[in-house]
Amino acid sequence: MSVISVRDLTKTYKVGEHSIHALRSISLEVDPGEFVAVIGPSGSGKSTLMHILGCLDQPTSGQYFLDGKDVSHLSDDQISLVRNKQIGFVFQGFNLLTRTSALENVELPLLYGASNISASERKNRAMAALTAVGLESRADHHSNQLSGGQQQRVAIARALLNSPSILLADEPTGNLDSKTSVEVMEIFQSLQRERGITIVLITHEMDVAKYGSRIISFKDGNIVSDTANESRRHASGELEDLAGEDETERVA
Amino acid sequence: MGPPLPTTWLIALRSLRRNKLQTILTMLGMTIGVATVLTMMALGSGAQKAIQDQVKAAGMNMLVVTAGNYQARREKPPDDAIEMGALRTPDMTGRPHLQLAAFHPEDDPFAIHDHPVARQRLGDSEAGLGAAATLTIPDADAIRKISGVQYVCGGVHMNVHVVNGDTRWFTRIHGDDSSLPNIRRSWVFQHGEFFSEREERKNEQVIVLGTIAAAKLFGAANPVGKTVTVWKQPFKVVGVVTSSSWMVNPAEGDDQFDAVYIPVTTLQHLLNLSKLNDITITTQSTGDVTRVANIVTNLLRQRHHIGADNPDDFTVASQAAKALASGGLRPDVAVAVTGNVDGMEKVTLDQLGKTLDKSSRTMSALLASIATVSLIVGGIGIMNIMLLSVTERTREIGIRRAVGARAHEVLLQFILESVTLSVSGGLFGILVGVIVAIAISKSVQWSTSISTMAVLLSFGVSAAIGIFFGYYPARAASRVAPLTSLRFE
Numbered sequence: 001m002s003v004i005s006v007r008d009l010t011k012t013y014k015v016g017e018h019s020i021h022a023l024r025s026i027s028l029e030v031d032p033g034e035f036v037a038v039i040g041p042s043g044s045g046k047s048t049l050m051h052i053l054g055c056l057d058q059p060t061s062g063q064y065f066l067d068g069k070d071v072s073h074l075s076d077d078q079i080s081l082v083r084n085k086q087i088g089f090v091f092q093g094f095n096l097l098t099r100t101s102a103l104e105n106v107e108l109p110l111l112y113g114a115s116n117i118s119a120s121e122r123k124n125r126a127m128a129a130l131t132a133v134g135l136e137s138r139a140d141h142h143s144n145q146l147s148g149g150q151q152q153r154v155a156i157a158r159a160l161l162n163s164p165s166i167l168l169a170d171e172p173t174g175n176l177d178s179k180t181s182v183e184v185m186e187i188f189q190s191l192q193r194e195r196g197i198t199i200v201l202i203t204h205e206m207d208v209a210k211y212g213s214r215i216i217s218f219k220d221g222n223i224v225s226d227t228a229n230e231s232r233r234h235a236s237g238e239l240e241d242l243a244g245e246d247e248t249e250r251v252a
Numbered sequence: 253m254g255p256p257l258p259t260t261w262l263i264a265l266r267s268l269r270r271n272k273l274q275t276i277l278t279m280l281g282m283t284i285g286v287a288t289v290l291t292m293m294a295l296g297s298g299a300q301k302a303i304q305d306q307v308k309a310a311g312m313n314m315l316v317v318t319a320g321n322y323q324a325r326r327e328k329p330p331d332d333a334i335e336m337g338a339l340r341t342p343d344m345t346g347r348p349h350l351q352l353a354a355f356h357p358e359d360d361p362f363a364i365h366d367h368p369v370a371r372q373r374l375g376d377s378e379a380g381l382g383a384a385a386t387l388t389i390p391d392a393d394a395i396r397k398i399s400g401v402q403y404v405c406g407g408v409h410m411n412v413h414v415v416n417g418d419t420r421w422f423t424r425i426h427g428d429d430s431s432l433p434n435i436r437r438s439w440v441f442q443h444g445e446f447f448s449e450r451e452e453r454k455n456e457q458v459i460v461l462g463t464i465a466a467a468k469l470f471g472a473a474n475p476v477g478k479t480v481t482v483w484k485q486p487f488k489v490v491g492v493v494t495s496s497s498w499m500v501n502p503a504e505g506d507d508q509f510d511a512v513y514i515p516v517t518t519l520q521h522l523l524n525l526s527k528l529n530d531i532t533i534t535t536q537s538t539g540d541v542t543r544v545a546n547i548v549t550n551l552l553r554q555r556h557h558i559g560a561d562n563p564d565d566f567t568v569a570s571q572a573a574k575a576l577a578s579g580g581l582r583p584d585v586a587v588a589v590t591g592n593v594d595g596m597e598k599v600t601l602d603q604l605g606k607t608l609d610k611s612s613r614t615m616s617a618l619l620a621s622i623a624t625v626s627l628i629v630g631g632i633g634i635m636n637i638m639l640l641s642v643t644e645r646t647r648e649i650g651i652r653r654a655v656g657a658r659a660h661e662v663l664l665q666f667i668l669e670s671v672t673l674s675v676s677g678g679l680f681g682i683l684v685g686v687i688v689a690i691a692i693s694k695s696v697q698w699s700t701s702i703s704t705m706a707v708l709l710s711f712g713v714s715a716a717i718g719i720f721f722g723y724y725p726a727r728a729a730s731r732v733a734p735l736t737s738l739r740f741e
Contacts, residue, residue: 056654056735077658083734084656095651099270111259112656158655 001068003165003198004030004053009062011048011221022048024221025062030166033196035188037212037229039203045221047170050202054087054168055079067165084113088159092171094151096143096158102150103139106130106158113162129157133187149180156187160197167191169201173208179242185211186235211235260661264668267648271641278637279677282717285630286681286710287688289623290702293709294689296616298700303612313402314435315533315545317395317552318567319386386565387528389516391555392429395533398551400544402536405429406528408519414512415481416469423465424511425482427519433493435534436508442466444476444491451490452515459487462509463494463502480512485522487514541570631674631717638670638725646732653734663730670722671715678714682707 011023022045030036040046051057052064055071064072071082089095096105106126110117117125130136133153143151152172159167169188173181189211191197201212209215210233217225268275392406408427413420430449433439447458459480466475466489475489494509495502502509520526535544545568552566642649649662657665686707689700 051735054654077660080653080656080658083654089654095647095654097270097648097651100266104266108652109655111263112652112658112661162656 002029002065003032003034003067004028004200005065005068006053007063007065009049009052009064010060011045011052011057012060021221023052023059026221026223028216028223028226030198030200032198033192035192035199035201035211035213036216037201037203037209037214038216038218039206039209040218041204043220044218046202046204046218048221049218050168050170050200053166053200054089055083081113084109085162086165088162088164088167090152090155090159090167090169090172092174094143094148094155094175096151096154098144099142101140101142102130102135102146102154103127105143105154106161108158109161125161126157129161130154132160133157147180148176149183152176152180152184153187156184160191164197166198166200169199171203172201173203173205181208182235182238182242185233186239189235207233257664260664261668263661264665264672267665268669268672274637274641275673278634278673279680281630281633282674282677282714283630283681283684285623285627286678286714287684288626289620289713290682290685290706290710291688291692291700292619292623293616293706294685294700294702295692295698296612296619297703297706298689298693298698299615300609300612301701302699303608313535313537313541314570315535315541315548316569317387317531317533317548318569319527319529320565320567386556387531387552388526389520389528391552392528392531394551394555395531395548398544398547400535400537400540402534403431403434403532405432405435405532406516406530407432407532408516408525408527408529412482412512414465414469416475416478419469421465421468423462423468424507425519426511426513427516428513429516432513432532435532438495439493440496442492442494443474444489446493446513447490447515452517455515455518455521457485457487457518458490458514460491460493460513461489462511462513463492464504464506464510465512466492468510482512482514483522545570627713627717630677631721634670634673634677634718635721635725637673638666638722639728642666642725642729642732645729646736649729649732650734650736653732659730662732663726666726666729667719667722670726671718674714674718674722675711678711681714682710685710 006026006028009023009026009028010021013020013022024045026045026049038046038049048057052059052072055066059072062072063070066082066086071079074082096102097108103123103126106129107122110122110125127136127139130139133156135150135153135157138146138150138154143154146154152175156167167188172184172188176184185208188199188201192199192213199212201209203209210229210231212229213232215225215227215229216223387406389406392404395401396404406429410425411422412425413422414425430447430452433441433446442463444460446460447456451458459482461469461475461480469475469480470478475492478489479486480489481487493513504510516528533544533548535541549564549568553564556565558565649657652662652665653659686702689702692698693700
């Protein structure tokens with residue numbers, strides 16, 4: 001069964017008297033464990049799709065089944081619960097709480113969703129998630145004391161805390177340099193490989209999209225192509241190469 | 253299924269911690285507001301209490317029972333009564349001449365007198381009245397048992413020479429009960445203290461000097477522990493008393509401070525007396541004086557076996573009319589009282605008490621309303637900050653919504669933040685208010701009084717302000733759509 005099943009999804013914005021068709025009758029199936037990269041220029045509707053997939057926005061028409069359940073017409077409280085339990089977000093701007101430690105940022109989803117979790121267990125789970133992204137030593141650092149890559153890893157740890165059905169990443173490397181971008185992609189690929197997590201990655205760069213196992217191209221609110229990625233990039237190998245280059249530079 | 257309150261509370265506290273300066277400044281507004289309210293209320297009720305105390309100090313709750321009855325209506329004199337001072341012409345010569353009394357006993361019922369005998373002069377029922385000594389210590393003890401009576405003090409008063417070495421001073425001596433300082437509320441002791449109940453019980457020869465008498469006998473020196481001589485008997489000085497009231501200034505020749513005090517028992521023992529000149533009574537409440545006066549009258553008539561047709565052999569007088577008439581009240585208060593009541597002589601104690609209470613309550617209300625304004629300003633400060641932070645924190649709200657915060661959890665978080673601000677600000681305000689009130693009464697000598705009621709009220713009001721002024725911003729926060737907030741950069 002598909003994790004994500006979208007049928008005839010339409011989203012229309014009204015700006016003054018004009019209607020903007022952000023999505024024109026999209027249908028899409030994503031299977032568990034897929035790493036889908038959605039690519040397209042700005043205004044192509046890929047971000048709108050991500051907002052609807054992330055239950056941050058509701059479609060004008062059409063249906064959206066998440067884990068087989070129709071979530072396109074739920075109440076605000078129910079949708080909040082879906083976001084809390086089933087969806088993990090990673091944003092371009094990291095979206096961490098400022099002046100708040102990495103640990104408390106990661107804990108955040110556990111404070112909501114009526115989850116009665118003791119303070120110590122909350123801390124343990126947050127710590128475990130931070131360890132998984134290699135930031136256990138930075139748990140007490142405030143977000144502004146962390147580098148961009150570290151902040152994005154904190155955001156990933158937060159997104160994974162409730163073991164969501166899907167991980168939605170909106171331009172996760174947009175604010176990062178190329179090496180850090182590869183590091184973040186390495187985390188995504190290992191999450192897919194080792195934990196079988198379904199990932200939907202939104203990007204406008206083909207380079208980044210190539211880390212996915214499947215690439216969907218958007219233009220003017222329509223899907224123009226949806227293909228398996230034949231020439232997939234592997235971040236772990238690239239990281240080794242980068243490390244090798246560093247050494248070569250040092251030798252030279 | 254609501255959010256667990258402790259968790260939301262934790263979220264709220266973490267948010268406040270993130271903006272320490274803002275939190276502190278907002279709390280400060282609340283602190284100042286509550287502190288002002290509390291200080292004002294303390295000053296207001298302090299003034300009210302001060303006025304009540306002054307009323308009591310002026311003797312409004314005081315009754316004095318004096319032995320004898322100068323005011324008793326004279327009975328019809330006997331038929332053979334002779335007007336005193338009238339010239340008689342017993343020798344029929346027609347020439348008036350003054351009677352020269354030769355000594356002969358009046359108690360021979362058969363003797364024929366050429367002058368008016370006591371019976372003819374006064375009438376039987378009036379004989380022995382006036383300056384008679386009819387009150388006793390057991391009378392005072394019986395009065396003490398009446399309900400509503402606060403303190404009772406029996407006294408004997410006369411004039412003496414007090415001697416300290418070569419210095420002599422002719423002054424008043426009061427034989428009094430050890431409870432006298434409780435009745436004379438305006439008294440303070442410059443040195444030492446009043447004689448104790450034990451010293452009174454044991455007829456000890458101890459003496460308290462009024463400040464004028466002390467100055468005349470000892471100059472500026474502290475006389476406590478020294479010995480003075482009265483009636484050739486040594487008395488140990490245990491205290492010097494003066495006035496703390498603006499209404500009474502010690503002056504030479506007055507009855508309170510140009511005077512000395514010894515235990516009434518000692519005086520009776522030394523002079524072999526058994527009667528009292530007067531009994532001073534205070535009542536617990538000012539409005540109770542009339543009732544207690546009636547009970548005292550009936551009790552004493554009963555104790556003195558006075559028949560229904562006979563007049564009292566004592567006089568019960570309250571001090572209120574006296575205080576009003578003699579200017580014992582501060583002029584402005586007296587003017588207020590007399591101006592507000594038709595016919596000063598008709599002023600009852602109840603009316604007087606009510607008038608004073610009313611004016612001081614008006615003042616309290618005025619102070620409280622001024623303070624309330626500052627409390628509201630504090631509340632609006634909180635609302636302002638909360639509203640501002642909703643705009644400022646749109647992104648934060650969006651993040652919370654994205655990770656699954658429900659709208660009412662955001663609402664609750666913001667309300668808890670504002671309640672925490674106002675309540676902790678309020679608690680600090682209570683602390684500051686209490687300190688300020690104490691500081692005011694210590695430094696400027698204004699009386700303040702902080703009631704538990706005022707503290708609870710301040711706390712309740714600050715919590716209510718937090719909820720009231722926090723609700724609107726919180727609702728605005730909870731209505732932030734998860735998506736718009738994430739786009740907000």
